[in-house]
Amino acid sequence: MYDTGKIITGLVIFIAIVSFPFWGSFGGSTEAPKPVIKVSGQCIESADFMRANHMQLLDDWRNSVVRGDSATDRIYTSITYGTKHDKSLSSTGSSLVSSGEKQSCMSCHSNKEEFCDTCHDYASVKPYCWTCHIEPKENI
Amino acid sequence: MKIINPLLIVLVLIALAYAGVNAMGMTLLFGVVIPIVAFIVFLLGFITKVLSWSKSPVPFRIPTTAGQGKSLPWIKQAKLDNPSSTAGVLGRMALEVLLFRSLFKNTKAELTEGGMLAYGSSKWLWLGGLVFHWSFLLILVRHLRLFLEPVPALITFLEAGDSMFQMAFLPAFYLTDAAILLAATYLFLRRVVSPQIKTLSLPADYFAILLIIAIATTGVLMRYYYRVDVVAIKDLIRGLVTFSFNVPEGIGVIFYIHLFLVSVLAIYFPFSKLMHLGGVFLSPTRNLANNSRAQRHINPWNPDIKFHTYEAYENEFREKMKAVGLPVEKE
Ligand code: HEM
Numbered sequence: 001m002y003d004t005g006k007i008i009t010g011l012v013i014f015i016a017i018v019s020f021p022f023w024g025s026f027g028g029s030t031e032a033p034k035p036v037i038k039v040s041g042q043c044i045e046s047a048d049f050m051r052a053n054h055m056q057l058l059d060d061w062r063n064s065v066v067r068g069d070s071a072t073d074r075i076y077t078s079i080t081y082g083t084k085h086d087k088s089l090s091s092t093g094s095s096l097v098s099s100g101e102k103q104s105c106m107s108c109h110s111n112k113e114e115f116c117d118t119c120h121d122y123a124s125v126k127p128y129c130w131t132c133h134i135e136p137k138e139n140i
Numbered sequence: 141m142k143i144i145n146p147l148l149i150v151l152v153l154i155a156l157a158y159a160g161v162n163a164m165g166m167t168l169l170f171g172v173v174i175p176i177v178a179f180i181v182f183l184l185g186f187i188t189k190v191l192s193w194s195k196s197p198v199p200f201r202i203p204t205t206a207g208q209g210k211s212l213p214w215i216k217q218a219k220l221d222n223p224s225s226t227a228g229v230l231g232r233m234a235l236e237v238l239l240f241r242s243l244f245k246n247t248k249a250e251l252t253e254g255g256m257l258a259y260g261s262s263k264w265l266w267l268g269g270l271v272f273h274w275s276f277l278l279i280l281v282r283h284l285r286l287f288l289e290p291v292p293a294l295i296t297f298l299e300a301g302d303s304m305f306q307m308a309f310l311p312a313f314y315l316t317d318a319a320i321l322l323a324a325t326y327l328f329l330r331r332v333v334s335p336q337i338k339t340l341s342l343p344a345d346y347f348a349i350l351l352i353i354a355i356a357t358t359g360v361l362m363r364y365y366y367r368v369d370v371v372a373i374k375d376l377i378r379g380l381v382t383f384s385f386n387v388p389e390g391i392g393v394i395f396y397i398h399l400f401l402v403s404v405l406a407i408y409f410p411f412s413k414l415m416h417l418g419g420v421f422l423s424p425t426r427n428l429a430n431n432s433r434a435q436r437h438i439n440p441w442n443p444d445i446k447f448h449t450y451e452a453y454e455n456e457f458r459e460k461m462k463a464v465g466l467p468v469e470k471e
Pocket of ligand 1 (some may be wrong): 276279282283286316320355356357358359360362364368370373377398399402405
């Protein structure tokens with residue numbers, strides 16, 4: 001009695017599980033996501049800064065806008081360019097920094113699906129911005 | 141010494157990856173070559189080891205009777221503790237592998253003030269071990285988001301559950317991250333604080349746990365503190381699993397350190413005590429049904445004995461036996 005048959009069966013199952021990342025990827029795409037930006041011009045910080053820090057920035061904005069009480073808590077000064085901006089993800093109304101309409105993130109990046117979601121889906125990140133904010137419905 | 145040396149080895153490994161990537165720019169070596177070699181060594185090493193085990197004969201049934209064995213119909217059998225069927229064995233194995241049931245029966249021995257030997261229950265090792273292994277497994281499964289595209293719903297679901305408290309961190313904090321660090325630290329300290337366990341521990345015991353602590357720590361630092369470009373990392377990993385290797389720019393060195401430590405763990409694995417991952421399934425006291433009385437188990441290395449039965453003996457000597465008046469069975 002050596003039970004070799006049972007051991008080999010177990011090994012085959014083990015190999016199938018361990019190599020799953022390889023055979024589970026057969027025919028899958030190897031394309032890295034390419035977020036689409038519809039408008040030209042620059043963001044409030046450099047693209048590199050935004051790629052690395054946009055989540056932290058938005059989190060800070062939320063905390064200071066929700067919990068802060070003075071008008072300055074609602075204004076952001078760019079580290080890269082020194083320009084002033086309303087801290088706003090998607091709201092509209094009159095601006096605190098200019099005489100016109102408020103500029104929010106979504107005014108330029110209005111295409112959430114082609115912009116935000118490309119990377120977030122790829123990296124399986126689920127930001128909870130849209131549990132409070134109204135999700136842009138660009139496709140409807 | 142037996143703690144310092146393994147610690148030094150882990151630190152040197154970290155320094156190696158840091159210097160290799162940061163000073164010498166060997167991202168191809170640390171990002172592609174070493175991980176692929178590590179995977180191959182892990183897989184072939186694991187298979188070779190288990191095949192070598194399969195050459196040992198299975199011992200006779202060892203009824204470690206933590207419960208009543210199968211007996212007369214009116215005596216109640218402890219079906220999970222002393223199974224007599226394959227289903228029962230599967231149940232006992234599942235409880236062992238998933239819940240560490242044997243370890244749950246762990247006891248500690250103490251001398252009381254009066255000099256009496258007393259045994260008590262001791263569940264901390266069981267709890268620490270269970271938390272450690274389960275969080276390790278969940279973290280590994282969650283990592284599949286970096287390997288698969290599109291990310292399967294099951295993994296998204298696990299991530300959502302693991303990060304459901306959305307605690308004070310950005311990105312969302314995983315409960316398993318805290319769990320694995322706490323449990324691994326406990327398992328390490330257990331071997332440091334208690335003099336008895338320290339005596340029993342070998343450098344290899346410290347090395348395995350320190351290496352895993354280092355892997356978890358670099359992972360946690362990468363996610364919550366240094367921050368890395370996960371999209372670029374997934375690009376690299378997708379290259380590995382589809383054999384279209386590429387090394388994107390701009391991945392932080394902390395990722396290469398993490399990956400190098402994991403590669404070392406994978407290479408070390410088949411040659412170490414970590415093979416209990418495969419070995420637990422071959423525990424003879426757990427995976428053999430107690431059916432010795434119902435079924436005949438023949439020793440596999442019994443020599444081929446030539447028997448000379450009485451019948452053959454009598455056939456050979458019948459005439460001579462009759463001649464001297466000995467009784468015979470057949471005339
Ligand atoms: C023994 C295996 C491994 C262990 C125990 C481990 C552990 C961890 C831990 C605890 C984290 C913190 C965040 C989280 O829990 O998801 C982490 C993050 C990470 N690990 Fe691992 N890891 C392992 C293998 C790997 C491998 C093989 C890769 C890549 C090929 C990898 C790449 C990463 C990356 C990119 C992150 C950062 C994720 C983020 O920033 O969101 N890990 N790891």
